[in-house]
Amino acid sequence: xxxxxxxxxxxxxxxxxxxxxxxxxxxxxxxxxxxxxxxxxxxxxxxxxxxxxxxxxxxxxxxxxxxxxxxxxxxxxxxxxxxxxxxxxxxxxxxxxxxxxxxxxxxxxxxxxxxxxxxxxxxxxxxxxxxxxxxxxxxxxxxxxxxxxxxxxxxxxxxxxxxxxxxxxxxxxxxxxxxxxxxxxxxxxxxxxxxxxxxxxxxxxxxxxxxxxxxxxxxxxxxxxxxxxxxxxxxxxxxxxxxxxxxxxxxxxxxxxxxxxxxxxxxxxxxxxxxxxxxxxxxxxxxxxxxxxxxxxxxxxxxxxxxxxxxxxxxxxxxxxxxxxxxxxxxxxxxxxxxxxxxxxxxxxxxxxxxxxxxxxxxxxxxxxxxxxxxxxxxxxxxxxxxxxxxxxxxxxxxxxxxxxxxxxxxxxxxxxxxxxxxxxxxxxxxxxxxxxxxxxxxxxxxxxx
Numbered sequence: 032x033x034x035x036x037x038x039x040x041x042x043x044x045x046x047x048x049x050x051x052x053x054x055x056x057x058x059x060x061x062x063x064x065x066x067x068x069x070x071x072x073x074x075x076x077x078x079x080x081x082x083x084x085x086x087x088x089x090x091x092x093x094x095x096x097x098x099x100x101x102x103x104x105x106x107x108x109x110x111x112x113x114x115x116x117x118x119x120x121x122x123x124x125x126x127x128x129x130x131x132x133x134x135x136x137x138x139x140x141x142x143x144x145x146x147x148x149x150x151x152x153x154x155x156x157x158x159x160x161x162x163x164x165x166x167x168x169x170x171x172x173x174x175x176x177x178x179x180x181x182x183x184x185x186x187x188x189x190x191x192x193x194x195x196x197x198x199x200x201x202x203x204x205x206x207x208x209x210x211x212x213x214x215x216x217x218x219x220x221x222x223x224x225x226x227x228x229x230x231x232x233x234x235x236x237x238x239x240x241x242x243x244x245x246x247x248x249x250x251x252x253x254x255x256x257x258x259x260x261x262x263x264x265x266x267x268x269x270x271x272x273x274x275x276x277x278x279x280x281x282x283x284x285x286x287x288x289x290x291x292x293x294x295x296x297x298x299x300x301x302x303x304x305x306x307x308x309x310x311x312x313x314x315x316x317x318x319x320x321x322x323x324x325x326x327x328x329x330x331x332x333x334x335x336x337x338x339x340x341x342x343x344x345x346x347x348x349x350x351x352x353x354x355x356x357x358x359x360x361x362x363x364x365x366x367x368x369x370x371x372x373x374x375x376x377x378x379x380x381x382x383x384x385x386x387x388x389x390x391x392x393x394x395x396x397x398x399x400x401x402x403x404x405x406x407x408x409x410x411x412x413x414x415x416x417x418x419x420x421x422x423x424x425x426x427x428x429x430x431x432x433x434x435x436x437x438x439x440x441x442x443x444x445x446x447x448x449x450x451x452x453x454x455x456x457x458x459x460x461x462x463x464x465x466x467x468x469x470x471x472x473x474x475x476x477x478x479x480x481x
Contacts (some may be wrong), residue, residue, distance in 0.1 A: 038061075038062070039061075039351030040056055040063050040064070040164045040165070040166065040394060040397070041063075041064045041066065041164070041165045042056075042063055042064070042065050042165075042168060043157045043166070043167050043168060043169050043177070044066075044167070044170050045067035045082040045144065045168040046082070046084070046168060046170045046372060046383070047083050047114055047380055047383045047385045047387065048229070048371040048373070048384060049067075049081045049082075049168035049170075049371065049372065049387060050065075050113065050387070051069065051112060051113055051114050051145055051384050051388050052142050052168055052371055052387040052388070052391035053065045053150055053391075054113040054147070054150075055113075055387075055391035055392060056391045056394065056395060057149040057375075058147075059145035059395055061398065063151070063153075063397060064153060065144065065151070065153070065454055066153045066157055067152070067154055068146055068155060068157070069154070070154070071154050072174070073223075074174075074338070074345075075172065075271060075345045076100050076172060076342070076345045078287065078340075079137065080154075081141050082137060082141040083114065083117070083136065083137050083138045083139060083140040083141070084133070085131070085136065085137070085262070085380065086166055086196060087134075087195075087240040087315070088196070088310065089130050089131055089300070089301075089310060090125060090130040090300065091104075091128070091131065091226075091381055091453070092104075092181075092379065093117055093127055093128055093129075094129035095128060095453045096452050096455040097438065097447075097448035098451060099451065099454075100379075100381065100431075100432060102410075102414065102432070102437075102451070102458050103382070103411040103432045104114055104129065104381060105455065105458070106411055106458065106462045107177060107385060107388065107458060108292060109463060109466060110384075110388060110462075110476075112195060112366045112384065112388060113140065113143060114381075114384045115384075117139040117143065120135075120139055121136040121139055121301075121304070123301045123304065123367050124301065125221050125300055126215075126217060126219060126221045126222070131266065132302075132304035133302065134303060134454060135303075135304055138288060143267045155255060156174055156177075157174075157176075157177050157453045158177060160180050160181070160184065161215075162336065163365065163366060163380050164369075164394050164398060165367070165368050166269065166369045166370075166387075166391065167369065167371065167372060168374070169372075170350065170373055171194065171345075171348055171373045172346075172347070172348075173374060175464070178348055180243070181350070181362075181370075183363075184362055184368075185350055185354075185362060186354075188351040188355045188397075189348060189351075190349055190351055190427070191348055191350070192235075192344070192346075192347050192349070192429060193317075193344055193346055193347065194345060194346075194347050194375040195262045195315030195317055195343070195344040195345075196315060196342050196343045196344070196345075197310050197311050197313070197315050197316070198310065198314060198323055198340060198341050198342040199282075199302050199308050199309070199311075199338070199340040200308070200309050200310070200311065200333065200336045200337065200339060201338075202223075202306060202309050203337075204297070204335055205223070205309070205332055205333060205336060206332045206333070206334060209225065209331045209334075210224060210225050210332040211224050211286060211287050213221075213227070213285075214283075215284055219470050220300065221300070222312070223299040223300075223309060224284055224286075224293075224333075225296065225299065225330050225332035225333060226286045226293035226294075226296050226331075227279075227295045227296070227297070227330065228293070228294050228316055231294075232294055234275075234329065234478050235326070235329045236267050236271055236274060238326050239264050239326050240264065240268050242318050242319075242322040243319050243322050244266060244317050244319065244322075245317050245318070245343075246472060248317075254269050260317075260378075261315065262314060262344065262356070263278065263313065264316060264317070265313045266278070275294070275295050278297075278313025279295040279310060279313075280295075281295055281296045284309070286436050295409070297311060297312075297330050297332075297333075298311075298312040298313075299311055308339050316342035317342070317343075317344035320338075320341045321450065322342050323342060330344070334438075349373060349374050349375065349376045349428050350370065350374060350376060352375055352376040352419040352420070352427065353420055356419060357420075358420050359404070360375060360386065360419075361393075366397075367394065369393065371383075371387045371389070371396055372387055373389070373429070374426075374449045375416055375418055376427065377429060377431075378431050379431045381432075382430075389406070389412060389416065392404060392472055394455060395472065396472055397472070401471050404469070405467055406465070406480070407461040408438055409437075409438055409460075410462045410465075411437065411458060414432070415436065415461055418430050418436045432481050434447075434450070437458075440453060
């Protein structure tokens with residue numbers, strides 16, 4: 032069926048969520064005005080004006096059914112996600128993870144969005160919230176002016192946390208005589224491993240803990256870190272061996288130079304298609320740039336490393352979702368003003384993409400006069416939405432998809448991977464059934480107006 036065109040929807044922000052939302056609506060015949068402030072006004076973390084620019088890791092997380100992240104990706108694929116399609120086309124080797132060439136990925140998303148005849152682009156900063164239908168997907172780096180407007184509309188229920196970005200190195204500058212290729216427990220060699228012995232590790236840990244960090248303003252000092260993305264120096268400060276049980280764990284790896292498991296291992300992951308750039312896995316940091324030069328070069332294989340990009344830290348904003356959003360991701364008290372992406376209180380690239388998908392389809396149903404969408408609780412998307420509406424208000428924090436928010440199984444399965452695979456089976460059956468039942472929202476792919 033061809034879907035008739037209707038009134039315009041404004042989407043603010045062309046990140047992962049905004050781009051996904053724009054594509055889903057335009058693909059269903061809805062005219063979209065997509066407003067993005069970059070490149071006219073940049074954020075502290077973005078480097079380009081491209082859509083869906085990945086400012087942190089180039090990994091979109093695990094991509095196998097024995098992981099919650101893989102379950103979410105499966106659901107997005109079944110719903111014809113633009114972000115997933117572009118990720119597949121720019122994929123890089125990364126073991127069981129879905130990593131992308133960040134530049135190519137952003138180029139693909141930008142090309143698809145800018146070439147769609149029903150999407151009109153405006154490059155400007157949004158300082159006022161227009162009458163609906165509007166989807167606010169301005170992201171965790173929402174400008175101060177717009178954040179103030181959202182704060183006013185939500186009764187001041189805005190929260191913050193800090194996120195940090197890992198540095199990126201030039202492969203040619205790495206000492207390959209002190210590194211080896213390999214992935215934990217697997218035969219593929221998608222990661223470059225930089226081993227350290229006990230003395231090297233302990234000196235590195237000491238210097239890391241005592242390194243000078245970039246200052247925060249006084250009003251920012253009480254803002255918490257997001258626990259799933261702690262700066263590496265913060266992890267190191269929690270104990271001498273904390274890194275060895277975290278991002279530097281050596282399990283599943285054997286150094287071919289010694290035939291033994293290293294004391295600690297720093298892993299690097301490809302950052303671009305050409306393989307000329309690699310990021311340091313798990314090394315989100317707020318160290319001053321000069322300190323990054325000094326401390327990270329204490330890792331033997333990185334003694335002469337050249338930095339293509341230093342690590343940075345930035346403040347993320349999100350709303351107290353249980354208090355301010357309804358189950359459709361609308362701001363309570365409004366009819367058609369939606370939030371999408373990380374600002375809703377989810378954390379992670381694909382979680383943000385999913386909230387862009389949800390906001391778009393909820394808006395589409397509302398525009399068409401259809402019944403509100405009730406996402407199946409057994410799915411990763413349904414569970415994220417349940418968390419946003421049901422979490423304890425006083426302790427609400429951003430959430431990644433995980434087994435803890437998905438419904439418990441009726442049977443006991445001890446092995447985590449097997450348990451997750453069973454959850455994945457239930458999720459796929461539920462989302463497939465839902466797509467079949469709601470053909471008004473999910474027309475066949477070949478019937479969607481492009």
